[in-house]
Every structure is written in structure tokens, then in C-alpha cells.
Amino acid sequence: MIIDLRSDTVTKPSKAMLEAMWQARVGDDVFREDPTVNFLEERIAKMFGKDKALFFPSGTMANQTAIKLNTNPGDQIICDKYAHIFNYESGGASFNSGVSCKLIDGEKGRFTAKQVEEAINPDAYYYSKTSLVEIENTTNKGGGACWDFHEILKIRKVCDNHQLGLHLDGARLWNALIAKNETTEPYGKVFDTISLCFSKGLGCPVGSILVGDEVIMRDAIRIRKIFGGNMRQAGYLAGAALYALDHNFQRLVEDHQKAKEIGEVLSKQSAVKSVYPVETNIVIFELNDDVGDKKFVEKLKEKNILVIEMGDGKLRIVTHLDYTGPMHKKLLNEFKNL
Numbered sequence: 194m195i196i197d198l199r200s201d202t203v204t205k206p207s208k209a210m211l212e213a214m215w216q217a218r219v220g221d222d223v224f225r226e227d228p229t230v231n232f233l234e235e236r237i238a239k240m241f242g243k244d245k246a247l248f249f250p251s252g253t254m255a256n257q258t259a260i261k262l263n264t265n266p267g268d269q270i271i272c273d274k275y276a277h278i279f280n281y282e283s284g285g286a287s288f289n290s291g292v293s294c295k296l297i298d299g300e301k302g303r304f305t306a307k308q309v310e311e312a313i314n315p316d317a318y319y320y321s322k323t324s325l326v327e328i329e330n331t332t333n334k335g336g337g338a339c340w341d342f343h344e345i346l347k348i349r350k351v352c353d354n355h356q357l358g359l360h361l362d363g364a365r366l367w368n369a370l371i372a373k374n375e376t377t378e379p380y381g382k383v384f385d386t387i388s389l390c391f392s393k394g395l396g397c398p399v400g401s402i403l404v405g406d407e408v409i410m411r412d413a414i415r416i417r418k419i420f421g422g423n424m425r426q427a428g429y430l431a432g433a434a435l436y437a438l439d440h441n442f443q444r445l446v447e448d449h450q451k452a453k454e455i456g457e458v459l460s461k462q463s464a465v466k467s468v469y470p471v472e473t474n475i476v477i478f479e480l481n482d483d484v485g486d487k488k489f490v491e492k493l494k495e496k497n498i499l500v501i502e503m504g505d506g507k508l509r510i511v512t513h514l515d516y517t518g519p520m521h522k523k524l525l526n527e528f529k530n531l
């Protein structure tokens with residue numbers, strides 16, 4: 194039994210999900226004739242009160258498309274120093290959209306409206322034009338931290354005052370909605386574009402989506418095509434996403450509970466220096482200086498427990514659909530005897 198906690202992307206589709214995929218009605222989505230893709234896009238757009246949604250092969254491509262839609266070459270976007278779009282998208286913002294990032298020194302990936310205000314370039318020709326603010330909820334590198342929706346509303350106001358777009362990288366927005374008992378519509382109201390992943394906590398093998406209103410989404414499908422993200426009988430993947438929305442969304446609360454318990458046990462161990470507050474399904478912790486990170490990860494691996502090193506002396510555990518009760522019991526026992 195291998196306990197793989199490196200990411201919530203390691204899940205494999207369940208039999209029931211595979212059955213739903215197998216049953217999906219499909220067509221050529223390049224002709225926009227895949228009924229299951231069309232249905233998924235309509236369902237997600239409706240969930241967020243937006244005009245349009247577009248299915249993507251990856252969250253990276255959905256984010257990169259959103260950046261392209263919201264900016265012009267030479268512009269600058271504002272995001273946190275921990276942002277996925279800055280750290281883990283291979284420099285795509287500059288490669289694809291010709292934009293630079295102004296990084297905010299936030300708190301676990303979150304920042305304030307005041308910090309946004311301060312990061313906006315003055316309106317002078319020798320500055321790059323600030324055109325987009327990007328928020329990540331939950332924050333990945335910030336340990337699955339959730340945003341305070343009131344702060345998001347304040348940031349929207351700043352964006353309105355300065356005519357800036359507002360994009361949400363909601364790869365794990367599902368987790369935030371469950372953890373904070375929030376609904377999708379307010380998010381749809383406040384953001385211009387939102388990307389969401391089905392391939393993380395929801396347990397799909399592939400699939401992300403971008404949602405927004407008619408005007409901003411008009412060129413989304415062209416950009417997706419330029420990025421090479423057009424798909425044919427993608428309904429098999431959309432079928433997995435529809436299944437996941439019905440069966441794997443509400444259960445995220447279980448992943449959060451398990452993560453919390455792991456965090457509590459870890460924080461009591463002498464080898465552990467600190468544990469980030471656990472809000473969702475991610476546990477980030479630091480070891481004491483005399484315990485080598487590499488050695489620790491190797492030792493766990495010998496016990497068939499996989500965790501990931503994030504750099505800066507941080508280790509990460511992510512709970513997920515395929516992390517079962519018996520695995521959890523075994524893991525807590527191992528951690529109690531570190």
C-alpha cells in the first residue's frame with residue numbers, strides 16, 4: 194500500500210467515474226458538437242452566473258488564456274509572490290501574453306486591497322500599464338489558505354477605480370467553497386474570469402474550465418486553439434467532470450478533516466518545527482534544523498509514504514479522494530512514532 198500525498202492530482206478515476214465517462218455522449222468539439230462538453234460548459238457558466246464557460250485540457254492553459262484575454266503585450270499584472278501563474282506556469286505570462294508580473298509580498302498567498310492599490314503603476318507613459326489583478330483561492334504555495342471574501346470585494350473596488358481586470362485562479366476554489374461554506378454566484382459576480390480544475394480534489398483524470406461573460410470570453414476559444422488546446426471527443430473528459438461535480442464535491446470536507454488531523458499530529462512531533470494552519474486539504478510543515486528534509490522524505494518513502502519538498506525548507510502533504518481511511522490511520526500512527 195503506497196500512501197501518495199504528494200498532490201491531489203495523483204488520484205485515478207474510480208470505477209463509477211469511468212462508467213460515467215464510458216456512457217458520455219460525444220461529438221467533435223472542434224465543431225462544437227460534443228453534447229457533454231456543451232452541457233458541462235453551460236452548467237458551470239450557470240453555477241457562476243456567467244454567460245460562457247470553456248473546457249480546457251489543463252488549469253495552466255485556462256489561466257494563460259485568461260491572462261491573454263485580460264491584457265495586451267507590455268502590460269503588467271499584479272499577483273502574489275506565491276502565485277501559480279508566476280511560479281509554476283513556465284514563464285507563460287511573458288511567453289504567451291508579453292506581460293510582466295508585479296509581485297505582492299502577501300500572507301500565505303493572500304494580499305489586501307491596500308497592497309493592490311500600492312502596486313498599481315502610475316499613469317505615465319514610461320511605466321508598464323497595470324491591467325490585471327490575479328487572485329488564487331485556495332492558495333497552493335500558501336498551504337491551501339482561503340481568502341476572506343470581504344477583502345476580495347475591496348480588491349474589486351480598487352480594480353473598478355483603476356479599470357483593471359480581476360482573474361481568479363480557482364484550481365482549488367472547490368475546496369475554499371466547502372471550507373468557508375460559500376457559494377459560486379458571488380465569485381461569478383466579482384471576477385471577470387475564473388479558472389477551475391476538475392483534476393485536483395474532484396478526482397478527474399484531465400480537465401479544467403474557464404468561465405466569464407460574453408465580451409471577455411469572445412476570443413477564448415481562438416486563444417485556446419492558438420495554444421493547441423482544441424480537443425475532439427472531449428465529452429469523455431467532460432463526463433468525468435460532471436460525475437465529479439455530483440459525487441466528489443461535497444465530500445471534500447473529508448479531505449479537509451484528514452488534513453487537519455495530520456497537521457495536529459505533526460505539530461506535536463519533536464522533529465517538526467512548525468505547521469501552517471490547515472484550512473483545506475494541504476498541510477505545509479517545516480522540520481527542525483537538525484532533521485534533513487531530504488533524509489526525512491527518503492525515510493518516509495521507505496515506509497511507502499510519499500510527500501513532496503517545496504523548497505525553502507517546506508514539505509507538503511495533500512489529502513485527496515484516493516487517500517482512504519485505513520491509509521489515514523496508518524499515516525497518523527507512523528507520524529506519532531517519528
Ligand SMILES: *Cc1c(COP(=O)(O)O)cnc(C)c1O
Nearest residue numbers: 251252253254277329333362364
Ligand atoms: C494545479 C494548479 C493549476 C493548474 O495546473 P495544471 O496542472 O496545469 O492543471 C493552477 N493553479 C493552481 C493554484 C494549481 O494548484
